[in-house]
């Protein structure tokens with residue numbers, strides 16, 4: 001292999017690696033956007049009753065804090081339940097029907113704050 005050739009392939013490998021890094025960063029940024037969007041959704045829609053952050057008690061007695069919600073709710077199922085309308089256990093609550101993206105975002109946020 002000539003020196004010029006090997007420099008060229010090093011440059012190509014470098015470019016491929018940079019594209020790979022950029023793709024990774026993009027995925028991470030999107031996941032972060034989801035978490036942020038989920039946080040603002042649940043703060044607005046659920047914060048009247050549930051503690052939505054990492055600290056504090058729920059404003060509504062009996063409403064579980066979101067940071068411990070996985071103790072009683074399967075978060076995988078919650079995406080579908082939010083899309084179907086989360087009414088069953090929320091008798092006195094307005095029913096919510098989330099789009100797929102919103103349901104994913106909301107659950108991404110809930111996952112991000114679960115206690116150890």
Ligand code: HEC
Nearest residue numbers: 045046048049060062063064069072073089090092093096
């Ligand atoms: C009007 C008050 C109120 C609002 C608003 C509210 N909740 Fe609740 N939620 C409750 C109460 C009270 C409970 C406990 C009910 C029980 O023990 O069955 C509860 C329980 C839950 C549970 C655990 C039981 C289950 O069904 O898995 C989840 C998950 C939940 N809420 C999600 C949400 C989400 C997500 C929102 C916003 C989109 C929301 N809640 C908005 C009052 C509320």
